[in-house]
Amino acid sequence: MTSSRATGSEYMEWAKTCSQARFNLASSGVAELPLAELPVRLEDLELTGPSFYGYPPLQERLARKAGVDPGCVVAATGTSMANHLALAAFLEPGDQALVEEPTYGPLVDAASYLGAEVRRFPRRSESAFALDPREVEKALAPRTRLVVLSNLHNPSNALAEEESLRRVGEIARHAGARVLVDEVYLDALFERAPRSAFHLDPGCFVVTGSLTKAYGLSGLRCGWIIADPPSARRIWRLNDLFGSVPAHPAERLSIVALDHLAPIAARARRLLEANRKTLQRFFAARAELDAPPLEHGMIAFPRLRNGSVDELADLLRKKYETTVVPGRFFGRSDHFRISYGCLSETLAGGLERLGAGLDDLARQVG
Numbered sequence: 001m002t003s004s005r006a007t008g009s010e011y012m013e014w015a016k017t018c019s020q021a022r023f024n025l026a027s028s029g030v031a032e033l034p035l036a037e038l039p040v041r042l043e044d045l046e047l048t049g050p051s052f053y054g055y056p057p058l059q060e061r062l063a064r065k066a067g068v069d070p071g072c073v074v075a076a077t078g079t080s081m082a083n084h085l086a087l088a089a090f091l092e093p094g095d096q097a098l099v100e101e102p103t104y105g106p107l108v109d110a111a112s113y114l115g116a117e118v119r120r121f122p123r124r125s126e127s128a129f130a131l132d133p134r135e136v137e138k139a140l141a142p143r144t145r146l147v148v149l150s151n152l153h154n155p156s157n158a159l160a161e162e163e164s165l166r167r168v169g170e171i172a173r174h175a176g177a178r179v180l181v182d183e184v185y186l187d188a189l190f191e192r193a194p195r196s197a198f199h200l201d202p203g204c205f206v207v208t209g210s211l212t213k214a215y216g217l218s219g220l221r222c223g224w225i226i227a228d229p230p231s232a233r234r235i236w237r238l239n240d241l242f243g244s245v246p247a248h249p250a251e252r253l254s255i256v257a258l259d260h261l262a263p264i265a266a267r268a269r270r271l272l273e274a275n276r277k278t279l280q281r282f283f284a285a286r287a288e289l290d291a292p293p294l295e296h297g298m299i300a301f302p303r304l305r306n307g308s309v310d311e312l313a314d315l316l317r318k319k320y321e322t323t324v325v326p327g328r329f330f331g332r333s334d335h336f337r338i339s340y341g342c343l344s345e346t347l348a349g350g351l352e353r354l355g356a357g358l359d360d361l362a363r364q365v366g
């Protein structure tokens with residue numbers, strides 16, 4: 001249980017100040033799509049437009065993508081703002097938020113900042129971090145108003161089974177709580193992506209996502225919340241207290257991206273498939289790492305069998321110009337997170353250096 005209110009995010013501060021490196025295997029997301037590869041014409045852009053409770057042409061496209069009515073869509077600045085808005089909409093100070101553990105730090109920090117009491121339910125490494133509805137049921141308390149989880153799971157990349165999600169929804173609904181699912185990585189399954197949890201029970205599930213990770217479009221900050229229409233309206237009103245109106249050129253660029261999403265996705269998929277094979281070969285050759293097979297997504301969360309991950313991460317950064325995310329940011333100090341959405345040359349160079357760092361560490365330990 002977290003008691004004092006968060007006033008920032010330790011993980012985000014680290015990510016912004018310490019993760020940049022020549023071989024950055026820390027930042028998640030597919031390598032940025034250059035503007036030159038987005039088929040945008042100057043006449044597609046405008047500085048200001050009728051964006052009040054959403055810019056209608058963008059609302060329509062986001063709704064079509066999610067398979068919902070535009071009244072269910074709240075556009076937001078990345079999944080980050082989408083999460084903040086969704087948490088703010090369903091949590092009053094003193095309410096309990098039941099958040100998966102481990103998870104993406106800012107989810108916990110934002111709930112705490114909003115004055116919620118944060119309880120955790122475990123996703124266990126012994127069961128490959130699978131979502132287990134029984135753990136949710138056990139941890140749920142009378143003041144739990146919101147269950148929070150990510151799918152794909154950050155940091156482990158585990159895909160939640162639809163049946164488990166449905167069951168979590170039933171448990172939450174029975175307790176008068178809602179379920180927030182951060183689906184920012186789900187599109188990285190491309191045509192194999194399961195439908196959004198929202199469709200399992202629109203009165204219970206609220207989901208967030210963005211074009212940032214799976215498509216290499218982080219700079220667009222095109223994010224969304226999908227919720228039942230009354231909740232969506234409430235969230236739009238809340239947004240008046242945060243950003244109010246987004247940058248219209250970004251909305252126009254998001255429309256161009258959404259209209260050309262198939263080739264953008266194909267580029268991302270090719271990159272991830274090639275990189276996944278490279279990383280899988282690396283794991284197979286490194287007995288000191290315990291890593292499940294890579295099937296989808298863009299992150300992996302191996303366990304270091306011996307030695308200190310913090311020392312390894314330090315060595316990589318200082319000696320090898322390479323960064324990974326130390327597991328301590330996820331409460332798992334014997335794991336680290338590798339992102340493999342980067343350019344293939346960056347991954348190859350980073351893995352060569354990670355191998356050298358592991359060899360150095362083995363000599364020290366051994």
Ligand SMILES: Cc1ncc(COP(=O)(O)O)c(C=O)c1O
Pocket residue numbers: 028077078079080081104150154182184209210211212213218223
């Ligand atoms: C689970 C999760 N949610 C949200 C975000 C932030 O997404 P965005 O860049 O769209 O704001 C991240 C970024 O790493 C993430 O891992």
